Structure formats: C-alpha cells, structure tokens
Amino acid sequence: TQLLEQSPQFLSIQEGENLTVYCNSSSVFSSLQWYRQEPGEGPVLLVTVVTGGEVKKLKRLTFQFGDARKDSSLHITAAQPGDTGLYLCAGARGGNNRKLIWGLGTSLAVNP
Amino acid sequence: DAGVIQSPRHEVTEMGQEVTLRCKPISGHDYLFWYRQTMMRGLELLIYFNNNVPIDDSGMPEDRFSAKMPNASFSTLKIQPSEPRDSAVYFCASSLVHSTDTQYFGPGTRLTVL
Numbered sequence: 001t002q003l004l005e006q007s008p009q010f011l012s013i014q015e016g017e018n019l020t021v022y023c024n025s026s027s028v029f030s031s032l033q034w035y036r037q038e039p040g041e042g043p044v045l046l047v048t049v050v051t052g053g054e055v056k057k058l059k060r061l062t063f064q065f066g067d068a069r070k071d072s073s074l075h076i077t078a079a080q081p082g083d084t085g086l087y088l089c090a091g092a093r094g095g096n097n098r099k100l101i102w103g104l105g106t107s108l109a110v111n112p
Numbered sequence: 113d114a115g116v117i118q119s120p121r122h123e124v125t126e127m128g129q130e131v132t133l134r135c136k137p138i139s140g141h142d143y144l145f146w147y148r149q150t151m152m153r154g155l156e157l158l159i160y161f162n163n164n165v166p167i168d169d170s171g172m173p174e175d176r177f178s179a180k181m182p183n184a185s186f187s188t189l190k191i192q193p194s195e196p197r198d199s200a201v202y203f204c205a206s207s208l209v210h211s212t213d214t215q216y217f218g219p220g221t222r223l224t225v226l
Contacts, residue, residue: 083211088154100155102154105154
C-alpha cells in the first residue's frame with residue numbers, strides 16, 4: 001500500500017510552461033518534505049512544510065501544504081531544463097518515529 | 113563537509129556472492145538510514161540507526177540482509193547470499209535529531225546481481 005500518492009507519474013513539457021505536481025494521502029502528517037533527485041545522485045531536500053495551509057516559495061517553485069496536512073502540491077512557474085528530475089514527497093509522522101513515508105515520485109522532463 | 117560518502121558506487125556480482133555496501137555519514141549527525149530504490153517500488157527504508165543503535169529494521173526484506181553501525185562514522189549493509197532481485201540502487205542518508213530535519217543522501221551504490 002502506497003500511503004503517499006504522487007501525480008502525475010511522468011510529465012514532459014516545454015521550457016517556459018507552468019506545471020503542478022501533487023502529493024496526496026488519506027493520512028495526516030506532522031510535516032511534509034519535497035526532494036528533487038537527479039540521475040545518478042541521491043535526493044536533495046527542496047523544502048519542508050509543517051503548518052496546515054502553509055505556502056512556501058523557492059524562486060520559481062511554490063509549495064503548499066493542505067489545510068488538513070494530508071496533501072501537498074508543488075507548482076513550478078516558467079519551467080527550465082535545469083528543473084528536470086524526479087520530484088519526491090515524503091511525510092513525517094512526528095514524535096520519536098523518524099521514518100519518512102515516501103511517494104513514488106513525479107519524473108519531470110523540461111525540453112529546451 | 114564532504115557529505116554522506118558511499119562505496120562502492122557500482123557493484124556487479126553473481127548470484128550467491130556476498131555484497132557489502134559502506135557508508136560514512138555526515139559528522140555529528142545522530143541518525144543513519146539505509147534505503148533501496150527501484151523503479152517499481154520507489155524508495156524503501158530498510159533500517160535506521162540512532163546513535164549507532166538500530167531503531168527500526170522492519171524494512172529489511174529477509175535474513176539475507178544485515179546492517180551494522182560499529183561507530184558514529186561508519187555503517188555497512190551486507191547481503192549474503194545475493195540474488196538477482198536484490199538489484200537496485202542503495203542509498204545511505206543521515207540527519208540530525210529534530211523531527212523535521214533534512215535527510216542528507218549519499219550518491220548511492222548501484223548493485224547488479226547477475
């Protein structure tokens with residue numbers, strides 16, 4: 001059972017387009033993290049959202065945590081080829097449990 | 113800091129052989145995680161340690177898998193005997209104590225079992 005569902009699984013767009021990827025669950029998380037993974041490398045953290053309804057911006061990337069802390073979205077404005085990669089969301093239960101629940105990821109290709 | 117270091121980067125072995133993957137976490141980090149990544153199953157947590165003590169090994173697939181952390185700067189993941197279905201990329205990650213702290217991943221070891 002995949003507790004975090006990411007959609008779409010694959011996305012191929014042209015440079016300059018906007019896109020949104022989603023991370024959904026029926027479970028509540030204390031926080032949610034977004035990572036980007038490039039080929040041949042490990043995932044790298046982009047952002048952590050903690051409060052329901054929270055919106056964080058990182059240059060052209062906008063992250064939102066759902067009010068009920070069950071879902072999140074990542075919006076990229078004017079995508080560039082450097083945005084290409086696998087975008088992973090991971091939910092934390094909080095407390096002493098350090099396990100992250102991972103989605104399968106959205107593989108994004110931005111074509112020049 | 114050099115980040116999380118993993119070795120080897122690539123390993124090709126034959127079924128039945130023993131495989132040992134190595135990890136050096138970031139100095140000062142309290143937690144160390146071993147993951148396996150495949151296209152079908154994504155990132156799966158195998159085991160994690162806190163201050164060198166295994167906390168949760170429920171993700172270790174079988175008795176063929178074992179992990180140790182003899183000190184704060186070194187961990188190993190061993191597969192004995194290896195099988196073709198163990199082929200995957202294995203990542204080590206480390207983090208600090210707070211629950212929202214980042215997990216810093218190493219570059220991974222790509223394991224191919226023939």
